[in-house]
Amino acid sequence: MSAHKIPLAGVIGYPVAHSKSPRMHGHWLKKYGLEGHYVPLEVKPENLETVLRTLPKAGFVGANVTVPHKEAALEIADVTTDRATLIGAANTLIFREDGKIHADNTDGYGFFENLRRGAPDWDPASGPAVVLGAGGASRAIITSLLSAGVPEILLTNRTRIRADALKQEFGARITVIDWVQAGNVLEDAALVVNTTSLGMVGSPELRLPLDGLSAKTVVTDIVYTPLKTRLLQVAEEAGCHVVDGIGMLIYQGIPGFERWFGQRPEVDEEIRRIMLA
Ligand code: ATR
Numbered sequence: 346m347s348a349h350k351i352p353l354a355g356v357i358g359y360p361v362a363h364s365k366s367p368r369m370h371g372h373w374l375k376k377y378g379l380e381g382h383y384v385p386l387e388v389k390p391e392n393l394e395t396v397l398r399t400l401p402k403a404g405f406v407g408a409n410v411t412v413p414h415k416e417a418a419l420e421i422a423d424v425t426t427d428r429a430t431l432i433g434a435a436n437t438l439i440f441r442e443d444g445k446i447h448a449d450n451t452d453g454y455g456f457f458e459n460l461r462r463g464a465p466d467w468d469p470a471s472g473p474a475v476v477l478g479a480g481g482a483s484r485a486i487i488t489s490l491l492s493a494g495v496p497e498i499l500l501t502n503r504t505r506i507r508a509d510a511l512k513q514e515f516g517a518r519i520t521v522i523d524w525v526q527a528g529n530v531l532e533d534a535a536l537v538v539n540t541t542s543l544g545m546v547g548s549p550e551l552r553l554p555l556d557g558l559s560a561k562t563v564v565t566d567i568v569y570t571p572l573k574t575r576l577l578q579v580a581e582e583a584g585c586h587v588v589d590g591i592g593m594l595i596y597q598g599i600p601g602f603e604r605w606f607g608q609r610p611e612v613d614e615e616i617r618r619i620m621l622a
Contacts, residue, residue, distance in 0.1 A: 353404045354605045355384040357396065357418075358411040362387070365620055366409055369598055372619050373610040381606045390414065394421050401440035406605045408438045409598070415450075415481065422448030428492075432485045437601040452482065453489030455597025460536075460565055462612075463588030467563045472535030473497040477527065477553070479507035482567055483540040487515055490536075499534070501527040503541075528554035531562070537580070539566040544574040551576055560584030567593055572621060591620055 356366040362385065370383035386408070388396045393414050400408065410418040415434035419425060422435060423445040429435045435448035460467065474495045476483060479502035487498060498515075501522040502508040512519040522530055531537060537558070543551035545568045555576070558564065564580035569590035577587045595612050603609045610616075 350404055352381045352406040352605055353384070353400075354381070354407050354409075354601070355386045355400075355405065356409040356411055357386045357388050357393070357414055359387055359389055359413060361385045361411070364411060365594065366411075366598060369595065369616065369620060370602055372616060373602055373608075374606065377606075377608045377610065379606050379608060388414070390417065393417050397421055397438070397446060401444065401446075405440055407440050407601060409601055410436055410438060419448050419450075422446045424448070426450070428453060428488060431488050434481060434484070436597065437604075439601075439604050449600065450485060451597045451600045452485035452593075453492075454600065455593045455595070456486050456567070457489040457493060458596040458599075459590075459592030460563075460588055463565070463592060464563045464586050467536065467586070469493040469495045473499050473530075473533055474536040474538060475499045475501070475522075475527070475530055475534040477537070477539045477543075477551070478502055478541035479504070479511050480540065484511065486538060486540050486567075487511060487519070490538075491515060491518060495536070499530045501530075528557055531555065531557035532559060534562050537562055537564045537576075539568065539574070539576050542568065544568045544576055546570045555579045555583070558583040558585055562586075563588065566590050569594065569621070591617055595620060 356364045367385050374381050419435040424447045426449045429448050429450035432450045437449040437451050439447040474490050498519045499522050500508045500519050501524050503524045508521045512521050542548045562585050564585045565588040566574045566576050567590045568574050572589050580587050
């Protein structure tokens with residue numbers, strides 16, 4: 346007879362000290378009175394596979410993976426969801442009873458849930474989305490926007506070839522715009538998303554000319570330090586509906602928490618406050 350086991354989960358990164366996930370999952374475990382623990386796991390890239398194969402033997406039911414392990418985790422996994430495959434990276438792992446590692450990517454889901462709830466009147470089909478940036482976050486966001494039925498994505502990145510590569514991969518609904526031209530397409534946008542690190546504390550400011558923004562556009566930013574970035578500030582002044590980025594981080598954590606600990610957590614002001622503290 347196997348003894349009663351307390352489920353363990355954690356976030357694997359290198360470094361990992363900055364991660365807010367332990368705080369979030371710890372809060373939910375306490376709030377719902379669940380048995381379980383969620384810990385930060387600092388793992389060097391060369392040890393990732395060994396650690397992933399070992400954790401289930403130590404009582405872990407799953408893990409989040411963050412920088413720089415997201416692509417490697419997808420490679421190592423035995424089973425992958427379609428969205429993780431499309432994005433080309435994993436952020437949520439489930440260690441199955443049969444020993445297989447199941448990899449999902451909930452970043453696009455987290456982005457989209459935050460946007461949908463923050464801007465309930467925004468209709469994905471209503472018009473083009475301008476996406477700033479072509480890195481890992483952008484891949485997840487583009488995937489979620491395309492699957493939600495956004496008719497066209499105007500994609501712009503400082504390094505144009507990265508945007509071209511995403512067009513190659515994601516196809517006809519993507520139009521690549523030169524970084525210096527980005528200000529000129531804002532007017533037509535139903536949605537503007539910043540997926541770059543620009544505007545984050547410690548990073549340069551997003552220097553895009555924003556005077557083309559009109560009040561009909563929904564504007565969102567994945568940067569959440571500060572919560573109200575210059576992009577969101579200027580957009581708000583232009584009368585746009587704005588959605589801040591902290592919710593993306595919260596919503597991306599929900600599918601994992603539910604699978605590991607058996608309870609779907611609610612997103613409320615309290616968790617937003619805790620994550621921003
Ligand atoms: P992530 O996985 O968080 O998206 P990433 O893959 O390093 O991280 O992507 C960072 C994004 O921010 C990229 O679009 C990057 O543009 P480049 O592809 O040209 O590097 C963008 N970015 C970062 N610093 C930037 C800067 N100073 N000016 C313009 N874009 C910047």
